[in-house]
Amino acid sequence: MFFASDNGGPVHPQIMTRLAQGNEGHAMPYGKDAIMDEVRAAIRTAFEAPEAAVYLVATGTAANALALACYTQPWQTIFCATTSHINQDECNAPEFYAGAAKLTVIDTDDRMTPDALRRAIEQQADGNVHGAQRGPVSITQVTERGTVHSLDELHALSAVAKDYGLPLHLDGARFANAMVALGCTPAEMTWKAGVDVVSFGGTKNGCMGVEAVVFFDPAKAWEFELRRKRGAHLFSKHRFLSAQMAGYMQDDLYVTMAQQANENAAYLADGLRKAGATFLHSPDANMIFASWPRGVHQKMKDAGAQYYIWNGTLEGEDSEEHIGARLVCDWSIGKDAIDQFLSHF
Amino acid sequence: MFFASDNGGPVHPQIMTRLAQGNEGHAMPYGKDAIMDEVRAAIRTAFEAPEAAVYLVATGTAANALALACYTQPWQTIFCATTSHINQDECNAPEFYAGAAKLTVIDTDDRMTPDALRRAIEQQADGNVHGAQRGPVSITQVTERGTVHSLDELHALSAVAKDYGLPLHLDGARFANAMVALGCTPAEMTWKAGVDVVSFGGTKNGCMGVEAVVFFDPAKAWEFELRRKRGAHLFSKHRFLSAQMAGYMQDDLYVTMAQQANENAAYLADGLRKAGATFLHSPDANMIFASWPRGVHQKMKDAGAQYYIWNGTLEGEDSEEHIGARLVCDWSIGKDAIDQFLSHF
Amino acid sequence: MFFASDNGGPVHPQIMTRLAQGNEGHAMPYGKDAIMDEVRAAIRTAFEAPEAAVYLVATGTAANALALACYTQPWQTIFCATTSHINQDECNAPEFYAGAAKLTVIDTDDRMTPDALRRAIEQQADGNVHGAQRGPVSITQVTERGTVHSLDELHALSAVAKDYGLPLHLDGARFANAMVALGCTPAEMTWKAGVDVVSFGGTKNGCMGVEAVVFFDPAKAWEFELRRKRGAHLFSKHRFLSAQMAGYMQDDLYVTMAQQANENAAYLADGLRKAGATFLHSPDANMIFASWPRGVHQKMKDAGAQYYIWNGTLEGEDSEEHIGARLVCDWSIGKDAIDQFLSHF
């Protein structure tokens, strides 16, 4: 009954196998391994982007911070939702990598509205040196509250960014989960919607520790390589990043695992709904924010269930009588564990 | 015949096994995994340092840059050899992580002499704001030219640092290789010699991608944790770093592999010596810098041997007739491959 | 009719005289000049702080950014009002000087409420590495909207900061104007209210370009000196900063000029009120935010009046029929100019 995060589960066997295969013999280091050629081709194909520049790093924060740094000057500000990972969960890594740039947070919701984004951009300096200058827009998909932007919503946000000539970054730590939720292609959720660079997550979706950064315009490629090395994120034994990503793309495993994770979450949400839980956010993909009585919570903890209590004072319910909870499903959660969990209501 | 680097070889089976075992079930993320407890204990035992703070990162550059940043103010300078990895091979990562600090390079050799170190420290500002202030001393062991500081040399350098109250960092990307070469214990090569923090390398010695940073005084522990997260080097699925390091420490595998690597290099060096090669540096551990006729080089390349030509113009021989070469052995190089290589002379 | 800013007016003759006197003969550079001894003593006396560390820089942004950097770790966040100068008018200088730290803006008003401050602090990470850590609180007095915190308000904000052990910075670009408005002493508005470090402004109040940074605890003195030099803000001919500040403190000129400025603004505000203008913020010191018909605005511009139209869409009135305006008075604005201005209503 592990619902604490999708970073607590096991690596998929197909990926473990690729790691074992990748371990045979010698390979050139620092991204010159042959497996990386396969990865590059697979991702370009999946994204229908034959010119894309594709790089691997081991953490989602590295992917976000390095991708954004390529599009942010130190005197600029990055527009993002208050709840975004880059704002709340990266300990100033984006600011660090972007040379002390600022983040301007937009507090409408976990999904910024186009109007709020436009207002925030308008308020920011343009053509005078006093305030931070306008920098990129960063959208998180799946959001940190488990909701998914529709393609229309992405297009609307993208349109605002384009109105001001601002680059668009997509934090896709749960990219595949969102894609499955929308029933769309990688291209539809990225460059066809105006995204310039995407953090394409693997770690939370069954990999060991690998994320791809995909630039649809390869102009930033060399800068990214230098920033990655300077950030100490270039692996010498890079083939083991490549092997993970190769296994992840092979036979669309990334889609399969996201489907399983989303189905698990839907099954869990359905059970919670029937059990009378209140939902704090719409459980669009593989994360659920819900609330239930403190007594139920105690029973679940006693039974060994693992999940985070959410800061109900701020966003959910955390009263004398109720707690707010975050539950995340990855591909590996079995229906048995969910049934067992639900039985404690 | 792969001698290009010790980062090109396979991961040792014992470590692969630990990775597979570590993959079972769920684990708490971000370093809260149970395997990390085992790692911490194993390293404290190996270093005879029950209070040491122990952390894992995935790259040697991250280990160095983060460790040094904890001991460097942005207005200070780090004293190191010109040939050091932090100066020549990290694309300004140490400067980046230390908030734009400086490196003062000491050019006596790949092993700084105590006198040269003292001179460099004396030349640096003390008590006036004009120049960079004195910061930590960083020693590389094994050096980037394959030589090993004797314990006496380490003590002498350390004594200079202590004379000025400066912290001492050891870049031990090839820590075990040096230890084996000296026949000493981890403690003798570190805190007993005055080292405050060590980058204890695993990647080049049969791991997949893991380095430990060991602080003998745990006062910097929390700062390190924040710097690691901010640098995007905190793994969510941290158990896979832990599993590697656990396998590496288990039954002193790190010593066994270093012994194999050093023996391989000694066997190769012996053969090269007999074949008439000239040594550019003393092959003390698992790296060899040697020179031979261009014709021999061509034969070896034709036969598929992989090694780097060294910049002979600067440091070795790279004339019309001779080339300078760097050859590195890891644990996995077989004697057959070495014999085959030597047969081309 | 120059109401654009209090940085557009002339330097007071008493300060010009001190500059001329300071120009005689030779003086040791970099803050070792004898006039600085006089300045240090004068400020310590004025602030009743015999141990205070006192430094001079030439710009208000330098004072703020350097003062804050001494109290902010790169992984922390600074709590401030959305409207604060450090957030909106310093082009990321605070982030730059604090090593890529974050600013957390509190949007209740130009004066943060203690509750809003407490809420913002509570939301920020404490004891886990994921979010930015809690850093200093920065208050602006006079605020950027021309209002003044009462001593009670300062104490209440300070109490919140102290509850969490956070340092307190006061941006006093218009320090003397606030002090005069409150009828209090420098000590009452700073260390007696829990302020740890203050940017004590001179430039906007009749100096040429000088601000003092006053640390009530001198523990940060040496760090400040290094940060100032590294920021390129240490003047070689420092005596000319000293001379300005000496003239500013002499016979409490700083108070006299602030009184004049505040009286000028009060006289102007009174006239505006009678003329029917609407006030967007309470004109507590020497700045006025008011609104009037577009036709009146046009007449004033035609007559040569200089002031900024404020972004009425966001904060004031800027409709078809009305404009929002910011008017600032310094010591030098004559009543004649004000009368002339008012005559255009």
Next chain:
Amino acid sequence: MFFASDNGGPVHPQIMTRLAQGNEGHAMPYGKDAIMDEVRAAIRTAFEAPEAAVYLVATGTAANALALACYTQPWQTIFCATTSHINQDECNAPEFYAGAAKLTVIDTDDRMTPDALRRAIEQQADGNVHGAQRGPVSITQVTERGTVHSLDELHALSAVAKDYGLPLHLDGARFANAMVALGCTPAEMTWKAGVDVVSFGGTKNGCMGVEAVVFFDPAKAWEFELRRKRGAHLFSKHRFLSAQMAGYMQDDLYVTMAQQANENAAYLADGLRKAGATFLHSPDANMIFASWPRGVHQKMKDAGAQYYIWNGTLEGEDSEEHIGARLVCDWSIGKDAIDQFLSHF
């Protein structure tokens, strides 16, 4: 008998007069003052560079660090002489402003030789991410040891920089002194010799605290403005920087003062030569490095002479019997003071 530095003397009366004139009435802040228009025109005329972008800051370190930052990526290294001000006297300001870039010091002399520069560039990474990438070349003219590069020497260094496509910065803190020593025009010593950006010093040559940064290609103009503001170096009462520079350029006062300073130094050097002093460097402009008996030194100190003892152990003579001294003349040193000084030999 003040020979400690050319930053200890008085501001020239012509400049004080311009400051007083500049103080009349109101002026728009932040560089929009009318005097800046005059300055821009005067500098463009003096440099025969009608398109040049011209900016003012208050310190030489700010001029250097900001100018270099516009031409340096954080992963690059700046090539400079070991003795350069940016390396030894700016407390890591260049690294700070350039986002944690590196400095590669070239130790041939206070004037780098073209061969040594070429060697240093060749040793630096090109096209691989491991080392710092090649960045700008920075030359100091007058050097920190008082010598002056001939135009041929400048052209030869510039030719090396251009061979590698690297930008060229000139640290001209004593620009006018060098120009007078060479008998050349500003253009000949800058863009005609391949210089891309120059720090054109005023402070050490009779101003209060002002330096111009002149970009011969205005493409960096906007970036410089943002960097200046973000560095907290944009003066609100900018007219007082403008007034100084206007007075400095008026009737070529900058040339006149440099002539006086150089003549003073030549007169002093001549006397020292006759008195038997040994010269440690060629006194080409207004700085003298010389050595004399310790007994003489004591007499001079007793008589109140002010100059720095130079670190003879490293570069000059500082034996039991002799000291090394640095003496600097500005425009204001009278022949009487020099005669008095020489009388103590």
